[in-house]
Amino acid sequence: METPPVGRAIALEPLVRRVLAGNPSPFTYTGTQTYIVGHGEVAVIDPGPDDADHVAALLKAVAGERVTAILCTHTHRDHSPAAAALKAATDAPIIGCAPLVLDDSGPRADAAFDTSYAPDRVLADGEQLSGADWTIEAVATPGHTSNHLCFALKESGALFTGDHVMGWSTSVVSPPDGDMAAYMASLDRLTRRADRIYYPAHGDPVENPQRLVRGLAGHRKQREGQILRLLGEGVEAIPSMVERMYVGLDPRLHGAAGRSVLAHLIDLRDRGIVAERGATWALSAR
Numbered sequence: 001m002e003t004p005p006v007g008r009a010i011a012l013e014p015l016v017r018r019v020l021a022g023n024p025s026p027f028t029y030t031g032t033q034t035y036i037v038g039h040g041e042v043a044v045i046d047p048g049p050d051d052a053d054h055v056a057a058l059l060k061a062v063a064g065e066r067v068t069a070i071l072c073t074h075t076h077r078d079h080s081p082a083a084a085a086l087k088a089a090t091d092a093p094i095i096g097c098a099p100l101v102l103d104d105s106g107p108r109a110d111a112a113f114d115t116s117y118a119p120d121r122v123l124a125d126g127e128q129l130s131g132a133d134w135t136i137e138a139v140a141t142p143g144h145t146s147n148h149l150c151f152a153l154k155e156s157g158a159l160f161t162g163d164h165v166m167g168w169s170t171s172v173v174s175p176p177d178g179d180m181a182a183y184m185a186s187l188d189r190l191t192r193r194a195d196r197i198y199y200p201a202h203g204d205p206v207e208n209p210q211r212l213v214r215g216l217a218g219h220r221k222q223r224e225g226q227i228l229r230l231l232g233e234g235v236e237a238i239p240s241m242v243e244r245m246y247v248g249l250d251p252r253l254h255g256a257a258g259r260s261v262l263a264h265l266i267d268l269r270d271r272g273i274v275a276e277r278g279a280t281w282a283l284s285a286r
Protein backbone atom coordinates (compact mmCIF):
# COMPACT_ATOMS: atom_id res chain seq x y z
CA MET A 1 0.00 0.00 0.00
CA GLU A 2 1.25 3.45 -0.89
CA THR A 3 0.79 5.64 2.17
CA PRO A 4 -2.09 8.03 1.47
CA PRO A 5 -1.50 11.73 2.14
CA VAL A 6 -2.23 12.84 5.69
CA GLY A 7 -5.04 15.34 6.11
CA ARG A 8 -6.32 15.34 2.53
CA ALA A 9 -9.77 14.14 1.50
CA ILE A 10 -9.48 11.38 -1.11
CA ALA A 11 -12.57 10.15 -2.98
CA LEU A 12 -12.84 6.34 -2.91
CA GLU A 13 -16.24 6.06 -4.60
CA PRO A 14 -19.05 8.53 -5.34
CA LEU A 15 -20.39 8.58 -1.77
CA VAL A 16 -17.18 7.97 0.20
CA ARG A 17 -14.16 10.14 0.99
CA ARG A 18 -11.25 9.26 3.28
CA VAL A 19 -9.07 11.50 5.44
CA LEU A 20 -5.99 9.97 7.08
CA ALA A 21 -4.95 11.11 10.55
CA GLY A 22 -1.29 11.66 11.33
CA ASN A 23 -1.04 8.96 13.99
CA PRO A 24 0.97 6.11 12.43
CA SER A 25 2.28 3.44 14.80
CA PRO A 26 2.95 -0.31 14.95
CA PHE A 27 -0.70 -0.66 15.97
CA THR A 28 -2.40 1.87 13.66
CA TYR A 29 -0.32 1.22 10.50
CA THR A 30 -0.35 4.46 8.48
CA GLY A 31 -2.86 6.01 10.91
CA THR A 32 -6.59 6.14 11.54
CA GLN A 33 -8.74 6.61 8.45
CA THR A 34 -11.80 8.79 8.91
CA TYR A 35 -14.53 8.40 6.31
CA ILE A 36 -16.95 11.05 5.06
CA VAL A 37 -20.17 9.69 3.57
CA GLY A 38 -22.44 11.62 1.25
CA HIS A 39 -22.46 15.10 -0.24
CA GLY A 40 -24.04 18.26 1.07
CA GLU A 41 -25.44 16.46 4.11
CA VAL A 42 -22.73 14.12 5.36
CA ALA A 43 -21.84 11.58 8.03
CA VAL A 44 -18.32 11.28 9.48
CA ILE A 45 -17.23 7.78 10.52
CA ASP A 46 -14.49 7.28 13.14
CA PRO A 47 -13.43 10.92 13.62
CA GLY A 48 -10.11 9.72 15.03
CA PRO A 49 -7.67 10.75 17.75
CA ASP A 50 -7.59 13.94 19.79
CA ASP A 51 -5.51 15.81 17.21
CA ALA A 52 -6.25 19.43 16.30
CA ASP A 53 -4.64 19.07 12.87
CA HIS A 54 -6.86 16.12 12.01
CA VAL A 55 -10.00 17.92 13.17
CA ALA A 56 -8.97 20.93 11.07
CA ALA A 57 -8.48 18.64 8.06
CA LEU A 58 -11.95 17.14 8.53
CA LEU A 59 -13.55 20.57 8.79
CA LYS A 60 -11.75 21.65 5.63
CA ALA A 61 -12.97 18.51 3.85
CA VAL A 62 -16.62 19.23 4.71
CA ALA A 63 -16.50 23.00 4.23
CA GLY A 64 -19.81 24.18 2.77
CA GLU A 65 -21.54 20.94 3.78
CA ARG A 66 -23.60 20.06 6.83
CA VAL A 67 -22.40 17.25 9.10
CA THR A 68 -25.52 15.49 10.35
CA ALA A 69 -23.92 12.54 12.19
CA ILE A 70 -20.57 11.71 13.78
CA LEU A 71 -20.35 7.92 13.92
CA CYS A 72 -17.94 5.88 16.06
CA THR A 73 -17.27 2.16 15.59
CA HIS A 74 -15.79 1.81 19.09
CA THR A 75 -14.17 3.87 21.80
CA HIS A 76 -10.44 3.21 21.57
CA ARG A 77 -8.44 6.43 21.66
CA ASP A 78 -7.41 6.31 18.01
CA HIS A 79 -11.06 6.30 16.89
CA SER A 80 -13.47 8.41 18.93
CA PRO A 81 -11.83 11.34 20.83
CA ALA A 82 -12.05 13.80 17.92
CA ALA A 83 -15.83 13.40 18.02
CA ALA A 84 -16.13 16.00 20.77
CA ALA A 85 -14.20 18.70 18.88
CA LEU A 86 -16.03 17.90 15.65
CA LYS A 87 -19.37 18.17 17.42
CA ALA A 88 -18.37 21.50 18.95
CA ALA A 89 -17.50 22.84 15.49
CA THR A 90 -20.51 21.47 13.58
CA ASP A 91 -23.22 20.89 16.20
CA ALA A 92 -23.67 17.39 14.74
CA PRO A 93 -24.76 14.60 17.12
CA ILE A 94 -22.37 11.81 18.11
CA ILE A 95 -24.01 8.53 17.16
CA GLY A 96 -22.95 4.89 17.16
CA CYS A 97 -21.40 2.57 19.69
CA ALA A 98 -22.21 2.55 23.38
CA PRO A 99 -19.81 4.22 25.82
CA LEU A 100 -17.30 1.84 27.35
CA VAL A 101 -14.40 2.60 29.66
CA LEU A 102 -12.29 -0.18 31.17
CA ASP A 103 -8.91 -0.45 32.79
CA ASP A 104 -7.67 -2.47 29.84
CA SER A 105 -4.49 -4.35 30.70
CA GLY A 106 -3.50 -4.46 27.04
CA PRO A 107 -0.06 -3.25 26.03
CA ARG A 108 -0.77 -0.47 23.56
CA ALA A 109 -1.45 3.10 24.57
CA ASP A 110 -3.60 3.80 21.52
CA ALA A 111 -5.97 1.01 22.53
CA ALA A 112 -6.86 2.64 25.84
CA PHE A 113 -10.52 3.54 26.05
CA ASP A 114 -11.69 7.08 25.40
CA THR A 115 -13.05 8.45 28.67
CA SER A 116 -14.49 11.55 26.95
CA TYR A 117 -16.84 9.69 24.62
CA ALA A 118 -20.43 10.82 25.21
CA PRO A 119 -22.83 9.73 22.46
CA ASP A 120 -26.08 11.55 21.83
CA ARG A 121 -27.56 8.36 20.42
CA VAL A 122 -26.48 4.72 20.69
CA LEU A 123 -27.33 2.54 17.72
CA ALA A 124 -28.60 -0.98 18.26
CA ASP A 125 -27.87 -3.70 15.75
CA GLY A 126 -29.88 -3.08 12.58
CA GLU A 127 -30.79 0.53 13.36
CA GLN A 128 -30.43 2.98 10.50
CA LEU A 129 -29.88 6.67 9.92
CA SER A 130 -29.95 8.54 6.65
CA GLY A 131 -29.01 11.68 4.80
CA ALA A 132 -30.04 13.12 1.46
CA ASP A 133 -28.15 10.49 -0.56
CA TRP A 134 -27.09 7.83 1.95
CA THR A 135 -28.46 5.27 4.40
CA ILE A 136 -26.24 3.72 7.06
CA GLU A 137 -27.12 0.61 9.07
CA ALA A 138 -25.40 -0.48 12.29
CA VAL A 139 -23.98 -4.01 12.29
CA ALA A 140 -23.02 -5.26 15.76
CA THR A 141 -19.58 -6.93 15.66
CA PRO A 142 -18.33 -7.47 19.22
CA GLY A 143 -14.96 -9.11 19.77
CA HIS A 144 -12.20 -6.53 19.37
CA THR A 145 -14.28 -4.63 21.92
CA SER A 146 -17.70 -5.50 23.29
CA ASN A 147 -19.20 -2.26 21.92
CA HIS A 148 -17.81 -2.53 18.37
CA LEU A 149 -20.10 -1.67 15.46
CA CYS A 150 -19.56 -1.79 11.72
CA PHE A 151 -21.56 0.51 9.47
CA ALA A 152 -23.13 -0.62 6.20
CA LEU A 153 -23.72 1.93 3.43
CA LYS A 154 -26.89 0.61 1.82
CA GLU A 155 -26.57 2.55 -1.45
CA SER A 156 -23.16 1.14 -2.45
CA GLY A 157 -22.70 -2.14 -0.58
CA ALA A 158 -19.73 -0.82 1.40
CA LEU A 159 -19.08 -1.81 5.00
CA PHE A 160 -17.00 0.39 7.31
CA THR A 161 -15.31 -2.19 9.51
CA GLY A 162 -13.39 -0.12 12.08
CA ASP A 163 -10.93 -2.48 13.76
CA HIS A 164 -13.00 -5.65 13.38
CA VAL A 165 -11.54 -6.38 9.95
CA MET A 166 -8.51 -4.38 8.85
CA GLY A 167 -6.74 -4.09 5.54
CA TRP A 168 -3.25 -4.75 6.85
CA SER A 169 -3.32 -6.97 9.95
CA THR A 170 -5.46 -9.13 12.16
CA SER A 171 -7.36 -7.40 14.95
CA VAL A 172 -6.00 -7.51 18.49
CA VAL A 173 -8.44 -9.22 20.84
CA SER A 174 -7.39 -8.14 24.31
CA PRO A 175 -9.19 -9.32 27.47
CA PRO A 176 -10.92 -8.38 29.68
CA ASP A 177 -13.18 -6.68 27.15
CA GLY A 178 -11.85 -8.31 23.99
CA ASP A 179 -13.56 -11.67 23.57
CA MET A 180 -12.34 -14.33 21.13
CA ALA A 181 -15.63 -16.26 21.05
CA ALA A 182 -17.52 -13.06 20.25
CA TYR A 183 -14.91 -12.09 17.65
CA MET A 184 -15.24 -15.43 15.85
CA ALA A 185 -19.04 -15.18 15.93
CA SER A 186 -18.82 -11.69 14.43
CA LEU A 187 -16.56 -12.95 11.65
CA ASP A 188 -19.07 -15.69 10.96
CA ARG A 189 -21.81 -13.11 10.77
CA LEU A 190 -19.89 -11.17 8.12
CA THR A 191 -19.49 -14.29 5.99
CA ARG A 192 -23.28 -14.42 5.76
CA ARG A 193 -23.50 -10.86 4.46
CA ALA A 194 -23.02 -9.75 0.86
CA ASP A 195 -21.04 -6.54 1.31
CA ARG A 196 -19.18 -5.47 -1.84
CA ILE A 197 -16.14 -3.82 -0.22
CA TYR A 198 -14.79 -3.11 3.27
CA TYR A 199 -13.35 0.23 4.35
CA PRO A 200 -11.31 -0.44 7.52
CA ALA A 201 -10.01 2.19 9.89
CA HIS A 202 -6.45 1.06 9.12
CA GLY A 203 -5.06 -0.19 5.82
CA ASP A 204 -6.29 -0.64 2.26
CA PRO A 205 -9.90 -1.15 1.23
CA VAL A 206 -10.75 -4.86 1.13
CA GLU A 207 -12.06 -5.67 -2.33
CA ASN A 208 -12.70 -9.39 -1.77
CA PRO A 209 -14.16 -9.27 1.74
CA GLN A 210 -15.62 -12.77 1.94
CA ARG A 211 -12.27 -14.36 1.14
CA LEU A 212 -10.48 -12.21 3.70
CA VAL A 213 -12.99 -12.96 6.45
CA ARG A 214 -12.75 -16.70 5.80
CA GLY A 215 -8.98 -16.36 5.92
CA LEU A 216 -9.11 -14.48 9.23
CA ALA A 217 -11.32 -17.16 10.78
CA GLY A 218 -8.98 -19.87 9.47
CA HIS A 219 -6.00 -18.01 10.87
CA ARG A 220 -7.57 -17.91 14.32
CA LYS A 221 -8.34 -21.62 14.16
CA GLN A 222 -4.72 -22.20 13.21
CA ARG A 223 -3.54 -20.17 16.21
CA GLU A 224 -5.85 -22.19 18.45
CA GLY A 225 -4.31 -25.39 17.10
CA GLN A 226 -0.80 -24.05 17.75
CA ILE A 227 -1.71 -23.27 21.34
CA LEU A 228 -3.07 -26.76 21.93
CA ARG A 229 0.04 -28.34 20.40
CA LEU A 230 2.34 -26.21 22.56
CA LEU A 231 0.39 -27.10 25.69
CA GLY A 232 0.76 -30.75 24.72
CA GLU A 233 4.53 -30.21 24.48
CA GLY A 234 4.62 -28.66 27.95
CA VAL A 235 4.86 -25.00 26.91
CA GLU A 236 2.48 -23.50 29.46
CA ALA A 237 3.36 -19.79 29.84
CA ILE A 238 2.03 -17.17 27.42
CA PRO A 239 5.40 -15.42 26.76
CA SER A 240 6.92 -18.76 25.77
CA MET A 241 3.97 -19.45 23.49
CA VAL A 242 4.36 -16.05 21.82
CA GLU A 243 8.05 -16.72 21.22
CA ARG A 244 7.24 -20.01 19.49
CA MET A 245 4.12 -18.86 17.62
CA TYR A 246 5.20 -15.43 16.36
CA VAL A 247 8.68 -16.00 14.99
CA GLY A 248 10.08 -12.81 13.47
CA LEU A 249 7.40 -10.56 14.94
CA ASP A 250 8.41 -7.00 15.80
CA PRO A 251 9.24 -7.17 19.54
CA ARG A 252 7.06 -4.09 20.08
CA LEU A 253 4.09 -6.27 19.15
CA HIS A 254 4.84 -9.18 21.49
CA GLY A 255 2.61 -7.77 24.21
CA ALA A 256 -0.33 -7.45 21.84
CA ALA A 257 0.27 -10.98 20.55
CA GLY A 258 0.23 -12.21 24.13
CA ARG A 259 -3.16 -10.60 24.67
CA SER A 260 -4.59 -12.48 21.68
CA VAL A 261 -3.07 -15.73 22.97
CA LEU A 262 -4.74 -15.06 26.32
CA ALA A 263 -8.06 -14.45 24.54
CA HIS A 264 -7.72 -17.82 22.82
CA LEU A 265 -6.90 -19.52 26.13
CA ILE A 266 -9.90 -17.97 27.86
CA ASP A 267 -12.14 -19.19 25.03
CA LEU A 268 -10.62 -22.68 25.26
CA ARG A 269 -11.06 -22.63 29.05
CA ASP A 270 -14.70 -21.65 28.72
CA ARG A 271 -15.18 -24.58 26.34
CA GLY A 272 -13.60 -26.95 28.87
CA ILE A 273 -10.53 -27.71 26.74
CA VAL A 274 -7.82 -26.07 28.86
CA ALA A 275 -7.42 -25.12 32.50
CA GLU A 276 -5.80 -22.09 34.10
CA ARG A 277 -3.03 -22.77 36.62
CA GLY A 278 -2.19 -19.35 38.01
CA ALA A 279 0.27 -17.81 35.53
CA THR A 280 0.35 -20.94 33.37
CA TRP A 281 -2.11 -23.05 31.41
CA ALA A 282 -2.57 -26.76 30.79
CA LEU A 283 -4.77 -29.11 28.84
CA SER A 284 -7.82 -30.15 30.82
CA ALA A 285 -7.88 -33.68 32.15
CA ARG A 286 -10.65 -35.65 30.48
